[in-house]
Amino acid sequence: IDAYTKTQDDALLLLKSDKSELIDSYSKTEDDELLLLKANVADLTNYVDLNYAQTIIGTKQFSRITVASVSKLGKNDASKLLASGGDILVSSLMNLIELQEIRDIASGQSNAYVFDIQSDLNDWKAIQDNVAKLAIGDNLYIVDKKIVDYWLDGVDLKILETKQREQGNMAYNMVSKQLGKI
Numbered sequence: 001i002d003a004y005t006k007t008q009d010d011a012l013l014l015l016k017s018d019k020s021e022l023i024d025s026y027s028k029t030e031d032d033e034l035l036l037l038k039a040n041v042a043d044l045t046n047y048v049d050l051n052y053a054q055t056i057i058g059t060k061q062f063s064r065i066t067v068a069s070v071s072k073l074g075k076n077d078a079s080k081l082l083a084s085g086g087d088i089l090v091s092s093l094m095n096l097i098e099l100q101e102i103r104d105i106a107s108g109q110s111n112a113y114v115f116d117i118q119s120d121l122n123d124w125k126a127i128q129d130n131v132a133k134l135a136i137g138d139n140l141y142i143v144d145k146k147i148v149d150y151w152l153d154g155v156d157l158k159i160l161e162t163k164q165r166e167q168g169n170m171a172y173n174m175v176s177k178q179l180g181k182i
Contacts, residue, residue, distance in 0.1 A: 112139040 111134075115121040121140060124130050 111135065115140070 113124070115124065
């Protein structure tokens with residue numbers, strides 16, 4: 001193959017051609033097409049590897065992110081930030097009565113009534129004045145670990161889930177649909 005360097009090409013062009021001949025020269029696209037027609041593909045692959053020439057490789061590494069504080073700009077305590085982004089009004093999760101009920105239970109303001117056996121509880125409930133004194137969130141405990149305990153949710157008594165600790169003490173976990181919404 002007869003080849004010239006760029007400097008030699010420029011010198012020959014200036015010596016042997018006038019301006020009109022230079023204007024009639026091939027464009028870059030035409031040059032590329034002619035090269036592809038005349039060049040051996042094996043020769044071209046030694047110079048450019050198109051598979052990797054335009055590939056950008058990048059990696060992202062994610063790990064656990066610890067947040068020291070969260071800012072609720074433009075929000076008040078009536079809204080809750082959601083883990084998935086955004087926020088929601090607390091009032092859309094539960095009504096005010098349910099919120100007060102949860103507050104009373106958490107602060108220990110609800111009453112607890114303790115009975116030795118199930119029949120004592122049944123006798124106590126049979127007296128209408130006792131039932132009328134019950135407030136939402138009041139707890140009715142039965143010392144006998146074989147008997148379930150109850151919790152007044154404002155409509156009727158709900159069964160409490162009971163667990164026994166190793167020391168023999170009873171631990172009571174209130175289970176209700178209202179607590180499940182938090």
